[in-house]
Amino acid sequence: MKQEILKITENIRIAENVYRMTLEGPELEEQKPGQFVNIRLEGQFLRRPISVHDSEPGRLVIIYKAVGKGTEQMGRMAAGETLDVLTGLGNGYDLSKAGDHPLLLGGGVGVPPLVKLARVLREAGKEVQAVLGFNTKAEVFGENAFQETGCQTTVTTADGSYGVKGFVTDALPEEYSYFYTCGPEPMLRAVYKATRTSGQFSFEERMGCGFGACMGCSCKTITGYKRICREGPVLEKEEIMWDD
Numbered sequence: 737m738k739q740e741i742l743k744i745t746e747n748i749r750i751a752e753n754v755y756r757m758t759l760e761g762p763e764l765e766e767q768k769p770g771q772f773v774n775i776r777l778e779g780q781f782l783r784r785p786i787s788v789h790d791s792e793p794g795r796l797v798i799i800y801k802a803v804g805k806g807t808e809q810m811g812r813m814a815a816g817e818t819l820d821v822l823t824g825l826g827n828g829y830d831l832s833k834a835g836d837h838p839l840l841l842g843g844g845v846g847v848p849p850l851v852k853l854a855r856v857l858r859e860a861g862k863e864v865q866a867v868l869g870f871n872t873k874a875e876v877f878g879e880n881a882f883q884e885t886g887c888q889t890t891v892t893t894a895d896g897s898y899g900v901k902g903f904v905t906d907a908l909p910e911e912y913s914y915f916y917t918c919g920p921e922p923m924l925r926a927v928y929k930a931t932r933t934s935g936q937f938s939f940e941e942r943m944g945c946g947f948g949a950c951m952g953c954s955c956k957t958i959t960g961y962k963r964i965c966r967e968g969p970v971l972e973k974e975e976i977m978w979d980d
């Protein structure tokens with residue numbers, strides 16, 4: 737983990753209440769797919785965790801939905817302003833289990849962390865399929881980014897206003913070697929039930945400190961309690977225990 741002051745070089749609206757922010761800093765290291773950063777905002781006690789959408793040395797891109805005070809404040813920030821950011825957080829996805837034709841399943845703001853994963857898997861020669869789920873057409877983003885990586889991409893909307901009508905679980909392909917998923921908890925539960933292979937889930941739980949000190953993000957797994965911010969946010973399908 738590193739604390740850095742990063743400069744905003746872009747902050748634009750890309751869908752309804754959804755923004756893409758690019759941050760730059762000379763010391764910024766490349767982040768792994770599935771890792772997250774934790775952002776300090778003026779007047780807010782807790783930092784706000786946001787997944788890495790894209791990253792290379794010196795540059796980091798995040799995509800976030802304005803849902804409350806912190807993220808709305810981020811939406812009003814402009815290029816040239818700076819943010820205090822903890823980088824290099826979380827375990828990230830384990831790519832070694834992907835097999836030769838993995839499936840990526842993203843819902844809403846669970847879509848952004850899967851783009852870098854898609855690119856890295858494609859660079860490793862995998863045939864990647866992606867299913868992206870949204871509520872309605874105005875909320876759809878990211879389809880081009882997946883297509884540019886060479887993934888076979890399907891979009892679903894719950895109201896049928898774009899792509900396949902329904903949820904990501906209504907558009908699962910017949911064949912895939914493994915899966916990676918990120919999205920709201922009801923979607924993750926549905927994916928857990930509907931998938932027939934092993935896979936990895938990224939949990940975007942509420943957090944306190946974000947770096948393992950407060951235990952505020954602990955969840956029960958078959959191998960004991962894990963801190964989502966430290967031993968997660970990515971958990972293997974086989975270790976998950978859902979609260980009923």
Ligand SMILES: Cc1cc2nc3c(=O)[nH]c(=O)nc-3n(C[C@H](O)[C@H](O)[C@H](O)COP(=O)(O)OP(=O)(O)OC[C@H]3O[C@@H](n4cnc5c(N)ncnc54)[C@H](O)[C@@H]3O)c2cc1C
Binds near residue numbers: 787848
């Ligand atoms: C590891 C991790 C990665 C994340 N990645 C992303 C991302 O890439 N893009 C993105 O848009 N969001 C992401 N989130 C969620 C994001 O952190 C929250 O939306 C944000 O902290 C809300 O802050 P706020 O001050 O705007 O809202 P608040 O004022 O704190 O809350 C406003 C509303 O949002 C709900 N809310 C707050 N936090 C969460 C949460 N974690 N999950 C679900 N609902 C929440 C609250 O219950 C409330 O209804 C991630 C969360 C985690 C833990």
Ligand code: FES
Binds near residue numbers: 943945947966
């Ligand atoms: S948020 Fe504090 S331990 Fe995870």
